Amino acid sequence: MNAKNLILIFLLFLISCSSSRYYECKLESPLVVYDNLHLSKTICTIPAGNTFVIGKSVKRKRSINYMSFSGYAEDLRFRKVKRLPDYKFVSPDMASSSVGAQSTAVYTSNTGSIKGSGSSSSSSSSSSSGGNVQVKGYYRKNGSYVSPHVRSAPRRH
Template sequence: MKKSLLYLVLLLSVISCTNYYTVLLEEDTPLYPSSNSETSTTVIPKGTQVYLSSKPNRKNYRRIKWGNYYGCANNPQHSTYSNYTKTSSYNSPTISSGSSYNSGSSSGGSVSVRGYTRKDGTYVRPHTRSAPRRR
């Protein structure tokens, strides 16, 4: 029973995932809160870089993420699909040891993990986690 419930949850989480791509809009695009809305929240100017969902819904609307805005656009004209975002907000870090431990802790405590880039190109920001337990 528990296994079938776990499989169902995993299946639903995979189905509900939406891929977003970085695109450049070729025309001014009105942004709607949902595909059923008649009035637009804002208009995204031509030449703006946004995140666009890979698949349109039944009404040919696509989800858009732009700055603090999130909504739908009706068949937006765009160019330059890319799977990875080119940002200049961080430099690609060099990983020498993988993580730096707090000095003076023999066991327990927390570990400061440096930022790193995964194999799929996503960047993981620096964070802290609990230290591995020593035997």
């Protein structure tokens, strides 16, 4: 081999080592995501058919990113939808150390939605001034649920 071929092989090797191996995946059954490699505490359950991102495999476990949750799952055969070369994967260890303790998410089968302490959804319609505003129910960051209610509209000065 000449020097050009060796340089080309070396460059290809460097590129392949530095490229990310993150994939967007989808499962046909729900997937339980845990907070650590011991699979001791559930942080969320990914409903069947939803997409999530898998990272590297560690001790027969896969690192998982789903919505605002980062954790581990048993290393199953995931159906890879597409490769994500520029994805910024949040390590479960980094997520738990920077946020503190992660909280759990609950999948409600009747509405088909995921509610967790990391996400909140509130919506309100406002009038020009005065009157009442209908506020939809939402989850607070501490996990408590606020029922739908009516409040007075903000005053504009």
